[in-house]
Amino acid sequence: MPDPTPPEDDDRSASPEDTAADPATDGGSDTTAVPAGARQTVLSDEALEASFPDYQGQIVESRRLPPEPAETVPAADVLRAPLADELSYDLFTHQADALDRLDSGDNVVTTTSTSSGKTWVYALQAARNHVDDDQATALCLYPMKALSRDQEQELNTKLREDWGLDVSIGVYDGDTPSDRKRRIREECNLVITNPAGLNEYLPRHARDSGWVRFYKNLELVVVDEAHEYAGVTGTHVAWILRRLRRVADHYDAHPQFSMTTATIGNPAAHARRLTGLEFSVVDEDGSPRGQRDVVLWEPPVDWDQVSGHQPDDDRDAPDRDRDQLSDFEDARRSTGSEAAKVTAHLGVNDIQTLQFCSARQGTEIATKQIANAAGSHSLGGGVDAKAYHAGLGKRTRRGVENMLKAGQVDAVASTNALELGIDIGSVDATVTSGYPGTKQSFWQQVGRAGRGDSDALSVMVGSTDAMDAYILDNPEYLFSGSVEDAVVSVDNASVYADHVLAAAADFPLTDDDAEFLGGHDRLAGTVGMWQDAGALESASQLDSLGGVVYTGDPRPQSRISMYGTGDTEYVVVCEHGEIDHDPVAPGRAHRDYHEGALFLHAGQQYEVVDVVRDSTVPRIHVEETSTGLYTQTLSQKSIGNLQPQEHQSLGNGVSLYFGQGTVDVTYNEYIVRDINTGELVEGPLPTGSPPMTLHTDLLWVSLPPDHVETTIDRLDEPLLEPTDRAGRDPLVPEGEKRYTYGGGIHAAEHGVIQLAPLELLIDNNDIGGLSMPEHHDERIPGPVWFVHDGIDGGIGFTRSIYEHFETILRRTREHIAECDCEQRRGCPLCVMSEDCGNQNDPLDRATGRLILDDVIAAFEGSD
Amino acid sequence: MSADPLPPHSSSTVEVLVVPGAVVRRYDADPTVTDAVGATGADAVLPAPPHANLAAQRLLHAVDQPVLRVDRGMRARTTATADGDLVVAAAPSPDTLPPTPAVTGTAEGTTPDRVVVVTDEFELQVVPRRQETVLDGVDDYLDGLPEAWHPDATCDGPAPRVTHASTSVQAGYTSTYQPPGDNGGTDRVSPAGDADGSRTHEVDVLGLGSTAGMGAATDNSTSRLVHATLYPTGHVTTTTLDPEDFGLRAVEQVGRARASSLRSSGVTDVAQLQEMSVDALAAALGTGQTTARTIATSADALATDSVVRTSAASLPEDPVFVDIETDGLGASVAWLVGVLNGGTDSESYYPFRQQSLADPAAHLDAFATWLQGIPRSRPLVAWNGYNFDFDILTEQFREHCPDRLEEWESRRTFDLLYWARNKNNAVLPGRSNRLEAVAQALGWEGHTDGVDGATAARAYTRWREAATGAAPGEDRWEPDWDRLEAYCEDDVRALATVYEAIDDAPVQSAAGGSGVTGGRQGSLSDFS
Structure with a gap:
């Protein structure tokens, strides 16, 4: 007879590691219990057909997440008398759980939904520490200064006004006047800053009795929004937090860490990598939630309008002096304008909406598009829309935040800057213009609508790239399975x-x-x-x-720059006017800000007129312009000095390697194209950008020497004919066979890079690739494709792709096979990439499928 | 190079001013660099990257001293100490060097003790992924040297030691380099002083420039001048100088734009500026009277090497002057506390120095006991004390003598630099806020040449290291403590000099009278 009761786990600190809640079922909701397609009236088919201009059934999926009641625990169960008495309400279960674990001495990472009251956890812990010892101090780290001011207010309200504690709280950062700073050092119990600030302030401890007091009594370190600390920034933060622990240890203080993060796949591991300490995870959300509708919206793509679109028969070389990508420009633009139309539709229906755009320029354009779309909406009326992004001046940002709070603006188009917990009150709806790249980010954006238990609506308008296409075809991906792992490495x-x-x-x-x-x-x-x-x-x-x-x-x-690995950043200066532009890392400067480059910033087009590289602070001089043209940068890349670190021999002559090597990139030429037609106007022209060398992490897939032959033999389709452009490019394999094979391996490389973010919280702008039928390294017998970190020294992205390679490979294979474009040479929805330095030439889905099949088969053979 | 970090006493030296091209591009060769040449007493100027050739071209016309250019030329340019013990030779290419090091002597038949060859052909890089430093280009450079200059060259008779200096390596860097092939083929760079005696084929390497590629270790955000003092023994001391402390820019409130306006109205140096009336200044610069007066006052102080008091505030009476020596900027110890009881003519200098590693508290305790004999009304005066000496002493008492901490914290402290500059009570002469620079402008002369704070810190660290490893009773390396204590005494006396100069300076009167060139209109309240 089986044991009816499993042994109880009564160790409160022992949490199953990394069992982050499924975002959709966060709090236990079950979307299947709701009639399919149910959604708020404003987006009903009837309403859309009646009032949405030219509605063609763009909604491909809608899910209703039912409301969740609050689960609470009386405050007195968790907190002792003096503090519990001040609380006139119960605590949510996750808050109580986190406080219990902190009480037992654990470091705690809380990973519940947006606006679930995570602040309460550390506010109460700081309060509890203060009640026990009025000398106790706490350090709170927020990723942005804007958040710091917000939280100062909130913490003051809670600790001082609501709970009646005599704690002193101060924001200590670059905006704090020096007299105020001295008072904070001498007196404050709770100091609020950001990791970049802490990096600067740490050494002051030895010279200042105020800091000595603070570190000696340091009992709590709060790291809020910890999912923000990934990639290079995460690496810096990880070392800054270790330096903080070292300084505290110097004063014999051993503070506890209370960390909060948006939902991520690996909260315990992420917290451990950031701090070097063990954490217990609190992820059972007890906060209430209103009913939430999530709608996926696919802008219509008219494939017939894409020039050269010849399904299943693309033997003839297309005109490669036309930009194949620009053929999709209409489709791409329609993502932005579709999103704007949706936002405008919500706006005219009195639903305050936050529209998330992927780029800063996008927010500026979106505000215009929203206003225009509202003007031509059948219900008429104006929609007042504002833009928001980190590149705007501080005062402008503060103004928009206040307008949102006060309900004085109908719609705001924002970058992910507003994903974080900046207090903007609640909006009724969110519109996501183009999948933000990660589930984590997507659900964070969705969570911005409908605070507390009010109903909320979120729309995701698909964009024209491989990730969006995959998600619109496989909506289940969004609603099930765990969110991505946050990737941070301390190896750089x-x-x-x-x-x-x-x-x-x-x-x-x-x-x-x-x-x-x-x-x-x-x-x-x-x-x-x-x-x-x-x-x-x-x-x-x-x-x-x-x-x-x-x-x-x-x-x-x-x-130390928090955003780089040691290189000096470029400052952007406008010759006859103003530009509020963040400094640019060298890699991006070489690629996107060479002399002659055109770019859009805050709704204005600029041309780079001069780049001063040999100055102590390198500068990019720009001028305002308005040309109707855009520029595209071409690159040459080579990889060498390979040092394999790990190796999997998969069978059939296929091997997968991880290691380090050298990537030499030159963004040597650029071309100028017409925005409307994509026609080549001028070029290639020299960029003047110097070559760059990265010593970084790489993975490579090595295929057998005869793989070109054996693959081409199996190919049912005709060989591809090399383009004129390819004929001029010495790096493109010569001959139809090798050209076709090159297109296949290139497609496989692009596909893997573009779909890797489905598994991992990584920015694929910081990943690069290269593929070729043969490589000069004698240890590589045949065709090879590389994936590498785009940051000198590596930041762990390629390593995590290596660790999840088989899964990513399968998704890529599936997606390449199923893309609606049915074009041999692919489309931006599958294998074309905006960042490709070879103008996406050659690309071949058919051969790519065969190559991916072989690698997957090798994996299966090796299992 | 010598294991003793202290350079020899009263040695002849070559003073070199290193001038990166970026400095002459951003400032002027004349008067910024010429002024710096004068202030440092440089024997020669050395153009350095970035844009070394630009610096060379401009300096050739601006300074009388030899310009040691290595970017072009048919022969090596040299400069030497008066006694000929040290020769510095800038070689545009290896074939421009004299046939042997021995014949670089300044007089017939003399052989220098040391020749410093300056080049730009190798640079220093850190390679974090391999955890090593690389002197990039050094092997090719050494291979290209004439036979007699090779590290392993043998010669009859006395041969000078040769140091190879690069303008592409950060000034202050010194090491001994082991060329490949000598020890199994691996390159080896070891810091100077680490030498274990087997220096047959080792090469002394020196940095005489500024460099990128050193991560957070070097500050490339500003263009700086470097004053390097080279000794025949191979010792080098370097001081970094801010070009803004020289030429017109040295004057308070004169930045790039105002310096340029002044030049276009024919004013090119501080002496000329001092001649101008406040009204003329205000008109020339389009500023208000207050700014013009500040500029005039500052120009006065600089041109006449005197203090100008700008407020009626008085200095506290009966000061006790204090200076500490530490193990570096991020100090973890104050191993020497020097106090001067009384003024510049006082005989009462007391060095409280840590005597043994085992006892980090005794000298602090002795200092605190001595202080008990000093009335509490008397201020302890230090230069930049609020940012360094006083804070560090507080932490030292907290760590090692907690029972005397309260007593220490109850003492009255006074930071003279803070009072003068931050509180705008006096305008000081001198080309920087460094105590030595201000005191020297006021006529003070130090007695301990070749020692500075960094050298003293290094000497202490080396002693601590030697003492840690030594068995009880074993002979261990000791620095010349007397000289280090005398250096500290120099500093407190310099401090007393500045203090007295400020105390003696007349307060600028309502009519702008004493201490200020006549004819200026103004009132005391302008300075409050």
Whole structure:
């Protein structure tokens, strides 16, 4: 007889690792219980047919997520008397759970839905600490300054006004006046800042009795919106948090961490990588939710209008001096204008809407489109729309936030800047213009509509790329399965080396620091390097009394950029006018901001007129312009110096490698095209951009030497005819067979890169690829395709693709086979990429399918 | 190079001003660089990247001193100490060098102790992924040298030591480099002083420029000048200078735009500026009277090497001057506390120095005990004390002598630099806020040459390291403590000099009278 009761797990700290809730069933909802297609009246077929201009049944999916009641626990069950008495309401179960775990000494990562009251967890913990010891301090880190001000207000309201505690709270960042800073250091219990600020402030501890007081009494470190810390920024934050732990340890303080994050697939692992500590996970959401409709909207694509579209018979070379991508420009534009139409439709129906756009320029264009669409809407009426993005000045942003809160604006078109917890009150609906790239981000945007238990509506308007196409074809992907893993790596050597210097400037390095700074061997090696370079005192060693002292130029921490791996960023300057533009990393500067490049920023077109590279602060000089043209940058890339680190021999001569190598990229030429027709106007012209070399992480798929032959033999379709352009490009394989095969392996490479974000929280702009029928490295016997991190030193993206390779491969195979375009040379919905430096030539879906089949078969054979 | 971090006392030196092209592009060769040449007493100027050739062209016309250009030329340019012990030779290419190091001597038949060859052909890079530094190009450079200059060259008779310096390596960098082939083929760079005695084929390498590619270790955000002092022993001390402290830009409130306006009205140096009336200044610059007066006052202080008091505030009486020595900027120890009880003529200098590694508290304790004899009304005065000395001493007491912390924290402290500059009570002469620069302008002369804070810190660190490893009773390396204590004494006396100069300076009167060139209109309230 089976044991009827499973053993109870009474260890509260033992949470099953990384079992993040399915976003759709967050709180236990079940979409199948609702009639299919149910949605708010404003988006009913009747309403749309009656009033939406030219409605053609764009809605391909709609799901209703039923309301969820609150699950609560009396405050007195969790908190002791003085504090519990101040609380006139119950706590949500997840808040109670997190507080219990913190009480038992755990570090806690809370990963419940948007606006589920995650702030309460750390606010109450700080309050509880204060009640026990009025000297106790807490450090709260938010990713953006804007959030800091917001949270200062909220924490003041809670701790001081509502709970009657005599705590002093201060925001300490670049905007804080120096007198106020001194008072905060001397007096505040709760200091609010951001990781970049903390990086700068850490070394002050040794010179300031205020900081000494603060670190000595540090009991709680709050890391809010921790999912934001991924990629390069995440790597920096991980080292800054370790340096913080080291400084606290220096004063014998061992603060607890309370972290919050949007729903991610690997909260425990992510929290551990960011801090170096173990965490327990709270993910059972007890907050209430109103009914929520999620609608997927596919803009019509008229394939007949795409020039050269010849399904299933594309032997003839298309005119490659036309931009194949620009043939889809109409379709692409229709994503933005479709989204604007939807927003306008909601706006004229008095539904306040937040529209998320993928690019800053997009927000500016969207506001115009929304206003225009409202004007031509059959219900008439005006919709007041504003743009919001991080590139706008602070005052402008604050203005829009306030208008949203006060209901003074009907619609706001924003970048993901408003995904975060900036207080904008509640909006009625969200419209997502183009899939934001991740489920995590998508659900975060959706969560911006309908605070508390009010009903909410969210529409996702598909865009013309492979990810969107996949999701519109497979909506279940959004509503089931876990969200992506956040990817952060502490392996980047340059970032690490710079933080070792910063740590030495915090206070001298000793062997005791190995536990915070990457372990003994890594620390000793890098310390040795800096000693050789003269940046650390070489007379002493890690085991010396007094340790190793910093001797480089003062303030090394201030030269660390949170967004790069050590390169100087370019400043954008407008010659006869103003431009509010963030600094640009060198890689992007070389590609997108070379002399002659045209770009759109805040609704204005600019031309780059001069690039000053050899200045101490490199500058990009631009001028306002209005041309009706756009520029496209071409690149040449080569990969070498391969150092395999891991290897899987898959059988049939197929191997998968992960390792390091050198990627040389030159963005050497660009072409100028007409915005409307895509016709080549001028070029190729030289960019003047210097070559770049990345030493970075790579994976490569190595195929057998005879794979070109064996694949072409199996191909049922005719061979592709090389384009004129290909004939001029020495890097394109010669001859029809090799050209066709090259197109296949190129398609496989593009597909994998474009669909990798379905599994992983990664920005595929920071991933690159290269494929070829043969490679000069003698260890590579035949055709090969590479995927590499686009950041010097690597940031862990390629490694996670390597670890999830088979899954990504299968999705790619499925998607390439099923794309609606039915074109041999593919489309932006499957294998064409905007970032391709070879103008997407050659590409061949048919051969790509065969190559992917072979690799998948090799995986199956090796299982 | 020598294991002793202190350069020899009273040695002859070559003073070199390193001038990156970026500085002359952003400022002027004349008067910015010429002014810096004068202030540093440079024997020669060395154009350095970026844009070394631009610097060379402009400097050739602007300065009288030799321009050690390595970007072009048919022969090496040299400069040497008066005694000929040290020769610095800038070689545009290896074949421009004299046939042997020995014949670079300044007089017939003399052989220098050391020749420093300056080139731009190798640079230093850190390679974090391999955890190593690389002197990029150094092997090709060494291979290209004439036979007699090779590291392994043998010669009859006395041969000078040769140092290879690059303008593409950060000034202050020193190492010994082991060329490949000497020890199993692996390159090896080791910091200077690490040498284990087997230096047959090692090459002394020196940085005399600025460099990128060093991660967060180097500050490339501003263009800076470097004053390098080269010793025949191979010692080098470097001081970084901000070009804005020289020429017209040295004057308060004069930035790029105003310097340019002044030049277009024919004013090119501080002396000329000092001649102008406030009204003329205001008119020339289109500023208000207040700004013009600030500019005039600052120009006065600089041109006449004197202090101008700009407020009626007075200095506290009966100061005790304090200076500490540490193990670096991110100090973890204050191993020497020097105090001067009384003014510049006082005999009462007391160095409280850590005597043994085992006891980091005794000297602090002794200092605190000594302080008990000083009335609480007397201020402890330090230069930049609010940002360094006082804070560090507080932390040292907290860590090592907690029982004396309260007593220490109850003492009255006074930061002279803060009072003068931040609180706008006095305008000081000198080309920077560095104590030595201000005191020297006021006529102070130091007695301990070749020691600076960084050298003292290094000496202490090396002693700490040697003492840590030594067995009890074992002979261990000791720095010249007397010299380090004397260096600290120099600093407190410099501080007293500045203090007294400020105290003696007349307060600028309502009529703009004393201490200021006559004829200016103004009132005391303008400075409040």
